[in-house]
Each structure stands twice: as structure tokens, then as C-alpha cells.
Amino acid sequence: MAVPLIQQIRVGAYILGKKLKGEARYPLVLMLEPLFRCNLACPGCGKIDYEDDILNRRLSVDECLQAVDECGAPVVSIPGGEPLLHREIDQIVAGIVARKKFVYLCTNGLLLEKKLDLFKPSPYLTFSVHLDGLEAEHDRAVDQPGTFKRAIAAIRLAKSKGFRVNVNCTLFDHVTAEQAADFFDFAINDIDVEGITISPGFAYERAPDQEHFLGRTRTKNLFREIFRIGKKRGSRWRFSQSTLFMDFLAGNQSYRCTPWGNPTRNVFGWQKPCYLLGEGYARSFRELMDTTDWDSYGTGNYEKCADCMVHCGYEPTAVTDTVSHPLKALAVFLRGFRTEGPLAPEIPLDKQRPAEFVFESLVERLKREAKAGAETQSDAA
Numbered sequence: 001m002a003v004p005l006i007q008q009i010r011v012g013a014y015i016l017g018k019k020l021k022g023e024a025r026y027p028l029v030l031m032l033e034p035l036f037r038c039n040l041a042c043p044g045c046g047k048i049d050y051e052d053d054i055l056n057r058r059l060s061v062d063e064c065l066q067a068v069d070e071c072g073a074p075v076v077s078i079p080g081g082e083p084l085l086h087r088e089i090d091q092i093v094a095g096i097v098a099r100k101k102f103v104y105l106c107t108n109g110l111l112l113e114k115k116l117d118l119f120k121p122s123p124y125l126t127f128s129v130h131l132d133g134l135e136a137e138h139d140r141a142v143d144q145p146g147t148f149k150r151a152i153a154a155i156r157l158a159k160s161k162g163f164r165v166n167v168n169c170t171l172f173d174h175v176t177a178e179q180a181a182d183f184f185d186f187a188i189n190d191i192d193v194e195g196i197t198i199s200p201g202f203a204y205e206r207a208p209d210q211e212h213f214l215g216r217t218r219t220k221n222l223f224r225e226i227f228r229i230g231k232k233r234g235s236r237w238r239f240s241q242s243t244l245f246m247d248f249l250a251g252n253q254s255y256r257c258t259p260w261g262n263p264t265r266n267v268f269g270w271q272k273p274c275y276l277l278g279e280g281y282a283r284s285f286r287e288l289m290d291t292t293d294w295d296s297y298g299t300g301n302y303e304k305c306a307d308c309m310v311h312c313g314y315e316p317t318a319v320t321d322t323v324s325h326p327l328k329a330l331a332v333f334l335r336g337f338r339t340e341g342p343l344a345p346e347i348p349l350d351k352q353r354p355a356e357f358v359f360e361s362l363v364e365r366l367k368r369e370a371k372a373g374a375e376t377q378s379d380a381a
Contacts, residue, residue: 002195195240220251261316
């Protein structure tokens with residue numbers, strides 16, 4: 001099963017509890033980035049283009065666990081950077097598992113074989129290994145030959161030791177539907193992972209490659225073609241995302257983004273507004289929720305969000321819709337994703353505000369504040 005039954009029950013109960021309390025905005029997944037440093041430099045990544053003094057920063061174990069407690073989300077995803085480069089990542093994961101939160105440790109897999117003995121198999125822990133296709137497509141996407149084979153070897157070892165393993169795949173416009181379908185078949189039938197997490201790439205303004213991101217219409221048509229191929233082959237893919245989110249990717253649901261659904265804590269603080277855009281930081285989770293102008297973001301509201309269909313913004317919308325309309329979700333699950341006919345109405349873009357490019361000045365200010373804080377501590381000592 002792509003998502004353990006206990007996780008589905010806990011998350012469903014969590015959402016119902018929030019609804020009964022009348023809370024309009026609540027987190028589902030904490031995106032915990034303990035570091036930005038990575039052992040790859042993928043052209044489509046907008047997370048690692050920092051100077052060394054930022055790449056060398058780490059969240060401590062206490063800071064990570066404080067963020068988990070402060071946020072309260074039932075699921076914690078640990079992306080990065082490469083989290084296995086963090087020397088205390090085992091303690092961070094153990095602390096989260098002890099709290100009975102579901103952890104998805106996102107890794108490119110290059111260090112997984114070496115570090116595997118630091119962890120214990122648990123229904124609360126899933127290794128989410130980043131693979132952007134079969135060998136040729138993946139190695140090209142991460143710009144380093146040999147990475148696919150190392151990641152596959154690590155997945156097989158982790159599976160043999162009883163760990164839960166997913167693959168996490170980002171699609172760009174150079175991948176064909178046939179190639180994506182071949183990769184899904186390989187992931188399920190050959191390496192037998194628990195599930196596939198998939199999303200179109202987001203056009204990070206700091207990503208070196210700005211030419212190969214999918215637009216919304218291209219994304220929907222691509223997924224319809226992928227699902228048509230899967231239906232023709234009789235493939236039984238297991239996705240670790242909700243049925244309605246996958247139906248959204250196929251252009252059958254008109255959803256608006258839920259940017260507070262996957263809040264991000266990283267070395268700068270609590271990132272405003274979401275994992276994909278860094279346009280400010282809050283000192284606490286409560287400050288993030290109370291001071292972010294949420295209505296100014298999302299497709300139709302902000303130019304930077306125009307083409308976004310990424311899971312961290314839309315999966316919370318789909319999950320909430322599933323809990324609110326279970327029969328609708330069941331019907332889609334039973335009949336499969338519609339791959340013909342008109343697409344669901346798109347969100348108009350005529351009233352979106354123009355993009356603001358504040359990231360560089362923001363990072364410079366954060367660096368000055370961090371330097372001033374360090375000098376103050378030194379003087380006090």
C-alpha cells in the first residue's frame with residue numbers, strides 16, 4: 001500500500017478534528033529543511049544556489065524537533081539539500097518517529113547505503129528517493145552519470161532490510177509520456193517501491209535551467225497521455241498521493257492552492273509563503289500563519305504561481321476535498337482518471353499581481369542580521 005492505513009486514518013482524523021474546531025487554516029505536512037547543502041547540483045533545483053556561509057548552516061536537533069512540536073502537522077517531510085549530509089539526521093528522524101509523526105526522508109540516494117545502519121525500519125519512516133526517470137533521463141536531469149545505478153542499489157538494500165521506500169519523481173518537458181510510463185512500471189514491478197510521489201517541476205527563479213518547466217496545460221495533457229498508456233498496458237501504479245490530486249494533474253479538478261498546507265522551516269526561519277517561494281521569514285510558526293498575506297499568493301493571484309501544480313500546494317487541497325467529499329474520491333478511484341473530454345475550467349490570470357523579485361535583498365538582510373547576532377554574542381562573551 002502506497003500510504004499505510006494507519007497514516008490515512010491519523011491524517012483523516014486530524015483533518016476532521018480541525019474542521020470540528022472551526023480552524024480554517026492548518027498544516028498537513030511540515031517541510032523541514034535542516035540544511036541546503038547537497039552533493040548534487042541539479043539544473044532544475046532552486047534550493048542550493050547559496051554562498052558557502054549559508055550552505056554550511058545547519059538546524060540543530062533541538063531546532064528541528066521544536067519545529068515539529070510547534071507546527072503540529074501529522075506528517076514531516078525532510079527535503080534539503082541532501083538531508084543525509086546532516087551529521088545528526090539519525091537523531092532528528094528518531095525524535096520525530098518517537099512523536100509518532102510520519103517521516104518522509106527525501107534523499108538522492110547517493111549516501112543511503114552508507115548511512116542505512118543509522119536508522120531502524122518503522123511504519124512511521126519512509127525513504128523517499130529522488131529519481132527523475134530511468135537511467136538516461138535521471139542522470140541527465142541531475143547532471144551526473146552513475147547516480148541512477150547507485151540510487152537503485154540503495155533502494156534494493158533498504159527494501160531488503162525492511163524499510164519503506166518511495167520514489168520521488170519530478171517531471172520536466174523533455175520527458176515523454178512513454179518514458180514516464182516506463183519508469184512507473186519499473187518502480188512498481190522491478191524495484192517494488194511502496195509508492196511513487198510525482199509532481200511537475202516548479203520554475204524556481206534561482207534554478208540554472210529555466211527553459212524546461214511544464215506549464216499547466218502541458219502538465220494536464222502529459223498526465224492524461226501517461227494514464228492512457230497505463231490503462232492500455234494494464235499497469236497498476238501505486239501513487240503515494242491522493243486520488244483527487246492525481247485527478248487534478250489530469251486536468252479533471254479545478255483546485256486552488258493551499259499554501260499553508262505544507263509550511264516550511266529552514267535555516268532562515270519559517271518561510272513565507274510556502275516551500276517553493278521564499279519572500280519573507282517568520283520567527284515562529286504562529287507568526288507565519290498570522291502575518292502572511294495568504295490571499296496574495298496562488299495561481300490567479302500572483303504571477304510567480306501562474307504555472308504551479310506542485311503537490312506541496314495542491315495535495316492539501318485534494319486531501320481536504322477527499323475528507324469533505326469521500327464519495328467523489330471513491331468514484332474517481334473506482335472508474336480511474338478521465339483522459340478524454342474537456343479539461344476542468346482553468347483559473348483566470350487577468351487579475352494576478354506581477355512578480356516581485358525580493359529574494360536577493362532578503363538573503364542579504366538575513367546574512368547581515370545573522371552576522372550582527374554572532375558579533376553581539378561574541379562581545380557578550
